Structures are given as structure tokens and as C-alpha cells.
Amino acid sequence: MDRREFLTAIGGAAAIAGMPQFALAGPPGRYDNLLVLVELKGGNDGLNTVVPYADMEYYSLRPRIAIARDQVLQLDASSGLHPSLQPLMTLWQNHELAVVQSVGYPGANLSHFRSIEIWDTASKSSEYLHDGWLARAFADSPVPKSYAADGVVVGSSEMGPLAGGSTRALALSNTEQFLRQSRLASTEGTSRNAALNHLLKVEHDVKQAASTLNANYTFRAEFPNHQLGNAMKTAAQVIASKAGVAAVKVSHNGFDTHSNQRGTQERLLKELAEGLIAMRSAMQEIGRWDSTLMMTYCEFGRRPKENQSAGTDHGTANAHFVLGGRVKGGLYGSPPALSRLDGNGNLPFGVDFRDLYSTALDRWWGVNSVVALNGRFAPVDLIRA
Amino acid sequence: MPKLFVMLSLLCVASAVLAASPMGFDEARELLNRTSFAASVDDINAFARLSRAQAVDRLLAGTDKNSVVSTPAPAWVNTFESPRRVRLLSEEERKQFRREQLQKGVELRSWWMTEMLTTPSPLTEKMVLFWHNHFVSSLQKVRSPVLMYRQNLLLRKHAFGYFGDLLHEVAKDPAMVVYLDSASNRKGQPNENFAREVMELFTLGEGNYGEQDIKEVARAFTGWSIDPDRGEFVFRSAVHDEGVKTVLGRSGEFDGDAVLDILLAQPQTAELIVTKLWREFVSPNPDAAEVKRIARMFRDNRYNIKVALRALLVSDAFYAPQNRAALIKSPVELIVGTLRQFRFETGEMTPFLFVSRQLGQDLFAPPNVKGWPGGEAWINSATLLARKQLLESLFRAREMRPTPVAMNGETDNVKAGDNVSGSGKPGIDSRQRFARAMMDINFDGDKWLSQFRPGDPVLKVVLASEPVSAPVAGVTGIDLVRQMVLDPAYQLK
Numbered sequence: 065m066d067r068r069e070f071l072t073a074i075g076g077a078a079a080i081a082g083m084p085q086f087a088l089a090g091p092p093g094r095y096d097n098l099l100v101l102v103e104l105k106g107g108n109d110g111l112n113t114v115v116p117y118a119d120m121e122y123y124s125l126r127p128r129i130a131i132a133r134d135q136v137l138q139l140d141a142s143s144g145l146h147p148s149l150q151p152l153m154t155l156w157q158n159h160e161l162a163v164v165q166s167v168g169y170p171g172a173n174l175s176h177f178r179s180i181e182i183w184d185t186a187s188k189s190s191e192y193l194h195d196g197w198l199a200r201a202f203a204d205s206p207v208p209k210s211y212a213a214d215g216v217v218v219g220s221s222e223m224g225p226l227a228g229g230s231t232r233a234l235a236l237s238n239t240e241q242f243l244r245q246s247r248l249a250s251t252e253g254t255s256r257n258a259a260l261n262h263l264l265k266v267e268h269d270v271k272q273a274a275s276t277l278n279a280n281y282t283f284r285a286e287f288p289n290h291q292l293g294n295a296m297k298t299a300a301q302v303i304a305s306k307a308g309v310a311a312v313k314v315s316h317n318g319f320d321t322h323s324n325q326r327g328t329q330e331r332l333l334k335e336l337a338e339g340l341i342a343m344r345s346a347m348q349e350i351g352r353w354d355s356t357l358m359m360t361y362c363e364f365g366r367r368p369k370e371n372q373s374a375g376t377d378h379g380t381a382n383a384h385f386v387l388g389g390r391v392k393g394g395l396y397g398s399p400p401a402l403s404r405l406d407g408n409g410n411l412p413f414g415v416d417f418r419d420l421y422s423t424a425l426d427r428w429w430g431v432n433s434v435v436a437l438n439g440r441f442a443p444v445d446l447i448r449a
Numbered sequence: 450m451p452k453l454f455v456m457l458s459l460l461c462v463a464s465a466v467l468a469a470s471p472m473g474f475d476e477a478r479e480l481l482n483r484t485s486f487a488a489s490v491d492d493i494n495a496f497a498r499l500s501r502a503q504a505v506d507r508l509l510a511g512t513d514k515n516s517v518v519s520t521p522a523p524a525w526v527n528t529f530e531s532p533r534r535v536r537l538l539s540e541e542e543r544k545q546f547r548r549e550q551l552q553k554g555v556e557l558r559s560w561w562m563t564e565m566l567t568t569p570s571p572l573t574e575k576m577v578l579f580w581h582n583h584f585v586s587s588l589q590k591v592r593s594p595v596l597m598y599r600q601n602l603l604l605r606k607h608a609f610g611y612f613g614d615l616l617h618e619v620a621k622d623p624a625m626v627v628y629l630d631s632a633s634n635r636k637g638q639p640n641e642n643f644a645r646e647v648m649e650l651f652t653l654g655e656g657n658y659g660e661q662d663i664k665e666v667a668r669a670f671t672g673w674s675i676d677p678d679r680g681e682f683v684f685r686s687a688v689h690d691e692g693v694k695t696v697l698g699r700s701g702e703f704d705g706d707a708v709l710d711i712l713l714a715q716p717q718t719a720e721l722i723v724t725k726l727w728r729e730f731v732s733p734n735p736d737a738a739e740v741k742r743i744a745r746m747f748r749d750n751r752y753n754i755k756v757a758l759r760a761l762l763v764s765d766a767f768y769a770p771q772n773r774a775a776l777i778k779s780p781v782e783l784i785v786g787t788l789r790q791f792r793f794e795t796g797e798m799t800p801f802l803f804v805s806r807q808l809g810q811d812l813f814a815p816p817n818v819k820g821w822p823g824g825e826a827w828i829n830s831a832t833l834l835a836r837k838q839l840l841e842s843l844f845r846a847r848e849m850r851p852t853p854v855a856m857n858g859e860t861d862n863v864k865a866g867d868n869v870s871g872s873g874k875p876g877i878d879s880r881q882r883f884a885r886a887m888m889d890i891n892f893d894g895d896k897w898l899s900q901f902r903p904g905d906p907v908l909k910v911v912l913a914s915e916p917v918s919a920p921v922a923g924v925t926g927i928d929l930v931r932q933m934v935l936d937p938a939y940q941l942k
Contacts, residue, residue, distance in 0.1 A: 105845055105846075106845060106846050107846075175887070175888040176845050176846045177842065177845075177884070177887040177888055177890070178884055178887065178888050180845070181884065192880040192881050192884055194880070220841060221837035221838045221841055222838055222841050222842060223838075235834060257771075257774060257775055257914070257941075258733065258775070258825075259733065259774070259775055259776060259777045259824070259825065259941055260774065260914070260917070260937065260938070260941060262777070262825040263777070263828055263833070263937045263940055263941075264917070264937060266828055266829060266830055266833050267833065267937065269830060290921070291921065317845070317931065318928050318931075320845070320846040322895070323895060331923075
């Protein structure tokens with residue numbers, strides 16, 4: 065299968081062959097700047113991630129699961145990070161980490177499916193769009209044809225913001241896992257289960273075709289040996305290959321902490337911090353930390369009041385991270401308004417998530433965000449000129 | 450001599466004991482997963498105590514209510530839409546009619562998938578689907594959801610009965626008559642479509658008849674037609690070729706039924722059916738000797754389908770280690786199996802119908818008269834990706850609950866169960882309904898896990914074989930479940 069066929073075969077739900085004929089003149093984007101989206105699947109609890117440790121309301125809402133004041137990594141007089149995020153403190157001190165609080169949208173939806181669809185398509189909560197916001201952006205301001213792909217999804221099969229349109233997007237699984245699986249497929253010949261062989265062969269073919277992207281660059285930087293670490297490593301290898309990509313999406317799963325949140329979130333945030341730091345080291349190694357912007361996102365934050373199972377239910381506004389060599393580090397947005405919870409006990413939002421997208425589109429890539437976002441949004445001023 | 454006699458007796462006793470001994474967890478798992486889309490640990494444990502014979506008999510006994518469908522059929526199934534009446538409609542009315550027919554097609558598929566999800570006898574649905582893939586008709590060509598519904602009932606009626614009866618009745622089924630152009634087959638103007646397919650695909654199989662046989666068989670079936678106003682089979686003697694035909698060496702003034710009896714008399718017919726059942730239930734490579742043995746039993750028992758199925762399900766081949774996890778789940782098995790296994794509660798079926806079509810299996814619309822080829826054909830880079838996307842989105846969360854009313858009191862306009870026929874609800878589009886149906890999906894991971902007692906083999910319940918990738922250390926609970934369903938082994942049965 066040649067690369068074009070391969071891209072067609074797995075380029076998302078509405079696989080289209082190649083570039084659209086009508087590639088109009090939006091001005092070319094500065095796609096030498098890379099966007100890395102990190103999805104925290106399931107809905108990370110922002111309140112225990114960026115902790116309002118000086119707000120007594122926080123402790124009365126979460127008697128069992130609140131992060132103790134003396135464990136919090138202080139960012140300023142009112143906010144601090146979950147202790148598992150210790151590795152990120154280097155970035156904080158270097159002013160490369162922007163912490164954006166109270167990110168959400170009007171008419172918040174509490175369903176996983178629906179809310180992530182809203183984030184991925186940058187739609188209003190009452191409208192239903194098919195294409196991802198990046199797909200729309202790339203349709204309006206195309207990525208150079210010389211690039212290997214517009215975007216790459218690593219560690220997941222869900223295209224998310226890259227879904228649809230005529231985006232040239234790839235889904236790559238974890239490199240290590242592929243190598244293990246493909247070894248299984250090729251050995252043991254006839255005694256091997258033919259059906260399994262076929263499955264592994266198809267996955268292997270996908271990987272083979274995708275390996276045109278993968279320079280197999282050997283980084284000195286070490287990547288942690290967990291699912292996110294492996295996905296970051298694969299993403300870094302894709303980025304390191306001479307053929308370019310404009311956007312990469314990496315997913316970390318397990319954040320839907322309805323019960324026993326403490327242990328789970330502790331592990332997940334540790335893995336997140338380790339993964340982000342490793343990616344930074346890798347980008348520095350190839351001299352492109354200054355041209356990389358990483359941004360976390362997910363379907364929603366979680367309910368301020370803990371539930372009966374030492375966990376939290378679905379919520380609304382959330383805290384997210386933006387990091388990169390040219391990020392203006394600091395706290396953005398407003399702290400969680402715990403005294404202004406809505407009828408469901410959920411937080412009001414301050415920063416619309418589409419403002420963050422507009423930051424990537426208008427400020428980072430210099431493309432027109434109005435088409436991609438179906439409206440005008442105000443970029444958050446967190447990128448150094 | 451006496452020593453030999455004693456040894457032989459001991460051997461006979463031993464194998465009799467084995468045949469009657471409890472089947473154990475692994476075999477029970479194999480049996481239930483291949484016949485019932487999915488099985489709970491309690492079900493597997495209950496069957497594990499039974500012998501193979503007892504287990505299979507229990508399963509087959511459960512199908513006796515096969516003609517009773519618990520899911521209510523759509524309201525329109527008793528009203529055949531006569532094409533003659535449609536021709537009298539205005540252009541605008543015809544457009545409306547086509548929209549309604551499309552909607553009915555969705556409702557028909559939803560009805561069947563709902564039944565698959567909720568039935569206490571999933572083996573019944575598996576067999577109805579098997580026959581649908583054997584006696585193929587497609588809504589795309591037949592165009593009448595009412596006729597496709599009636600065909601489904603017919604397949605259901607005979608699913609575990611006598612193949613001869615099934616064959617005779619399907620040949621006259623109006624949907625089949627339309628699908629294979631039987632009504633165009635007239636004296637002096639033969640249409641060989643049905644004749645060819647009835648021999649090649651429904652009974653003998655390729656290579657067991659000649660071109661001349663097809664011509665003669667077509668002559669025998671002339672006059673088989675349908676009444677366009679009622680959508681019912683009608684025999685038009687005026688266009689029936691009454692002459693002598695020679696089929697497979699036999700001569701006579703055969704009509705269609707007589708030819709079907711000739712076809713049923715050939716051993717290849719029983720072998721074709723048993724071979725297909727083998728590929729569905731046992732492995733991709735039927736054992737020729739075993740097929741012959743079971744086909745003989747099938748024929749000797751007047752083509753009693755239960756007899757053939759039973760023989761397959763108690764056979765050593767079915768439980769052989771090399772046949773474990775040797776089959777690839779069809780899209781319907783993947784979807785229905787996952788929803789049943791993890792006890793998802795669902796709203797409308799539309800997202801699942803969409804995915805099933807995306808994965809290559811559109812109910813009531815197999816791609817051509819050969820049906821869905823199945824097996825490895827289900828998997829290519831696009832469908833494998835789509836399968837993983839489905840599983841990832843279903844297991845995105847530890848649990849999903851139907852969404853409460855949104856914050857400020859505004860709701861999405863459509864609730865599950867609303868009758869959205871397009872009238873009186875401006876602005877409702879299918880995208881919205883789809884999204885709403887997704888939001889109605891309810892999964893409780895912790896509750897699912899709570900069925901297991903310490904030491905219960907969770908992996909074995911979910912996977913037909915060892916996972917390809919070793920589970921990551923320290924991952925438990927629903928995260929482990931997610932890893933299992935994303936492992937390639939989950940695609941196998």
C-alpha cells in the first residue's frame with residue numbers, strides 16, 4: 065500500500081484522497097511551529113491539579129480527597145500544584161509553563177461523548193458539527209504539501225480535532241507495542257493462529273506505512289516507561305523525522321475518577337508530568353523547544369464537592385496547561401469560584417476553551433481562526449512575541 | 450485375550466466418563482461466547498458444571514421460544530407499501546415516501562439490533578443472522594422494509610427447524626422473489642438469477658451442477674411471482690413452463706418445489722450447510738471428514754438444523770485448542786458482544802447501526818447475494834481503525850451516565866424515545882439524535898467489576914485467548930478492562 069492509499073485508508077472517518085482541489089488562499093500558516101495537544105481522557109479533576117489551597121471552601125467541599133496545604137507546590141499566594149506535578153516546577157521556574165484556570169464554555173454538557181465532541185469540533189454546546197477544529201483550520205489554511213501529514217494522533221485511534229474534512233491525518237499506536245506485536249506475527253509460522261496473524265499483519269502494515277514518518281531517531285532524553293511515556297516517545301520520533309507535521313495529539317486515559325480519586329490521580333498526574341518533561345527534553349535535544357507549543361485539554365473538569373466514594377462526578381470548568389519555549393509562564397484566568405457554584409454544584413467558566421484554540425491559531429500559527437472556530441474568540445496572551 | 454478385553458472395556462468406560470464429565474470453565478467459556486455474543490462469569494460457571502452434551506442441550510432448549518420476539522416491531526410492519534400506489538403519488542409525495550422508507554429502514558435495523566441486545570436467547574439471533582447471510586436478500590434492492598421484516602420472521606420461524614421447510618418457504622418469500630428476479634422468470638423468457646443462486650449458494654455449491662442444469666431449473670421456477678398490491682407470493686400458471694425438464698440427470702415435468710426436493714436429495718447440500726456452520730462456529734478450516742459425518746447425520750434426520758448444530762457444538766473440533774480464538778468477530782458480534790458483556794444501557798440504536806455499517810455489516814443489506822464473506826475479510830486498515838475507535842469511545846470513561854438537564858435548564862431538543870418523524874419538530878436533524886443516542890449510553894465499570902469474586906479470571910471472561918500485549922503492571926479495574934478490549938485478542942472469538 066503506498067503512502068497515499070495508506071493516508072486515505074486511515075485518515076479519519078471521512079477519508080478523502082489527498083488535498084482538496086479548492087485549497088484557497090488563506091495566508092500560509094507558520095506551520096514550522098508545532099502544536100502538541102495532550103488529551104486527558106475521562107475528564108481530569110482540575111481542582112486537585114491546580115489547588116486553591118488558601119480557599120477554605122475547597123477543604124470543606126472535599127474533606128476526604130482535598131490535597132493538604134502543606135503538600136501543595138506553591139505557584140502563588142492562592143494556587144499550587146498537586147505534588148505529583150513536581151517535575152513541572154522546573155518549567156514553572158523557567159517561566160515556560162502557563163497555568164490557565166476556569167477553562168470551559170457556556171451551556172456546559174456533562175456527557176463524555178457530547179462534551180468531548182464540543183471540544184473537538186469547537187462547536188457551541190447546542191450545535192452539532194462533524195469536523196474537528198484543526199481539520200477546519202487546515203482546510204482554510206493548508207499545511208504545506210511537503211509535510212508528511214497535517215496531523216498525527218498517537219496512542220489512540222480517535223482523531224478528535226483532526227477528524228473529517230480532507231485532513232491528512234494518521235493514527236499511530238505506541239511504537240513499542242507495535243514492535244512487540246509484529247514480532248509475534250512473523251514468528252511461529254504455521255502453528256500461529258491465522259486470524260490473529262491477519263490482525264497483527266494489518267496493524268503492522270499500518271505501522272510500516274507510517275514508518276516513513278518515523279525517523280527512529282534515538283533520543284538521549286529518556287522517556288518514562290508507561291503508556292503516556294511511550295506515546296510521547298513515538299510522537300517525538302515522528303516530530304524528529306525530516307518530513308514535517310503541523311499538529312500532534314497524544315492521549316492519556318483514566319481520568320474519570322468517580323471513586324477513590326486520590327491514588328488514581330496521583331499516578332496519572334505523575335505520568336503526565338514525566339511525559340511532558342520528557343517531551344521537552346527531546347524537543348530541546350533537536351533544537352525545537354522554541355517552536356513547540358503543548359496544550360492539555362479534556363471534556364470537562366469535575367464536581368467541586370466530593371462524592372460518597374471518595375471521588376468526584378462530572379463537572380465543568382477546568383484548569384489546563386500550556387507549555388513551550390516561547391510561552392509566557394504564569395497564571396491565567398481566574399481561580400475557581402467555589403462560592404459561585406451553579407445549581408448542579410459546578411464551577412462557572414472564565415476562559416472559553418476556544419480562546420485557547422484561538423491562541424494556537426492566531427498567535428502561534430498566524431492563521432485566521434474565525435473560520436476554524438466559527439466565530440471570533442480572544443487569544444490568551446501567553447506567547448512571547 | 451481376557452486382558453485385552455479388560456483394557457478395551459476400561460478405555461470405553463474412560464471415554465464415556467470424559468464425555469459425560471463437567472466441561473470446565475474454559476470449554477464453557479468457548480461454548481457460550483461463540484453462541485451468545487458474550488457471557489458473564491456466573492453463566493460460565495453454571496455451564497462449567499455441565500457436560501458438553503448437557504450444556505449444548507440447555508442452550509438449544511433456550512431457543513424454543515425463537516419465534517417470539519420480545520422487542521416490539523415497528524408500527525408499520527403490517528402495511529405493505531404497494532409500488533402501484535406509489536406510482537400514483539405526486540413528485541412531492543414521492544419524495545416524502547422515500548424519506549419515510551429510509552426512516553423505516555432505520556427502524557427495522559434498530560428493532561433487530563435491540564432484540565440482539567436484549568434477548569435471553571442470543572443463539573436465536575445468531576442463527577437468524579446466519580440464515581440472513583445464507584438466504585440473502587437486501588433492502589437496497591428489495592426496497593420494502595415490510596417485506597424484509599417478513600423475511601426475517603420466516604428465517605426466525607425455521608432457524609432451528611428443518612432446512613427443507615426453510616428452503617421451500619424462502620424460495621417463495623416475496624423479498625427473495627424480488628431480490629432474485631423470480632417474477633421476471635417466465636415461460637420463453639427465463640431469468641436464471643434465482644436458479645443459479647439456489648444451486649450455487651443455497652444448496653449444492655459451485656462445481657456440483659452444470660450450466661444446462663441452471664437453464665432447466667429456471668424453467669421449473671417460471672410463474673413464481675408476487676402480488677404487487679399485497680406483497681404476497683402468487684403462482685402465475687399462465688407463464689409457467691410445464692414441459693419436461695432434466696435436472697441433475699433426473700427428468701420430469703418439475704415445478705419449483707420438485708426441483709428443490711431434488712436439490713435436497715443431493716449429499717452436497719447437507720455438506721454445504723454444515724461447512725458454513727463450521728466456518729461460523731468452529732474454525733475457518735472445516736475438517737472434511739467431520740463435515741461429511743455431520744452432514745450425514747443432518748440428512749438422516751430430515752435436515753433437522755438442531756441436529757447439525759448440536760453435533761458441531763459437542764464435537765471435539767469445537768473445543769480443540771488450535772481452534773480457540775480462531776475466528777474473527779463480525780461487526781455485529783463485536784458491537785452486540787461488547788454492549789452485552791459490559792452491560793451497557795443504551796438509548797437509540799442509531800450510533801451502533803452507523804458503526805456496524807462502517808465496519809462492513811449493514812443489517813438487512815448484505816453487499817451481494819453471496820452475503821458477508823466474514824473471517825479475515827472483516828479486517829483491513831480502515832475497519833480495524835474503526836473498531837478501535839468504537840472501543841476507545843465506549844471505554845473512554847470509568848462510567849457513563851445519561852446526561853441530566855444542562856446547567857441553565859436548556860435541554861437538547863430531542864429525548865430518547867421521542868418520535869421524530871420530521872413532522873412538527875423543525876430543526877431536529879439526525880446528527881442531533883445521534884449525539885443524543887450517544888449520551889444515553891450508560892456504563893458502570895465498577896458495577897461490572899463487582900460481579901467477580903477474588904480469584905475469578907476476569908481476563909478469561911473477556912478474551913478468547915491470552916492478550917497479545919502483556920497487561921501493564923499495576924493497572925487494575927476498569928483501566929485493565931480498557932486495555933483488554935483494545936488488545937488485538939479482543940477481536941477474536
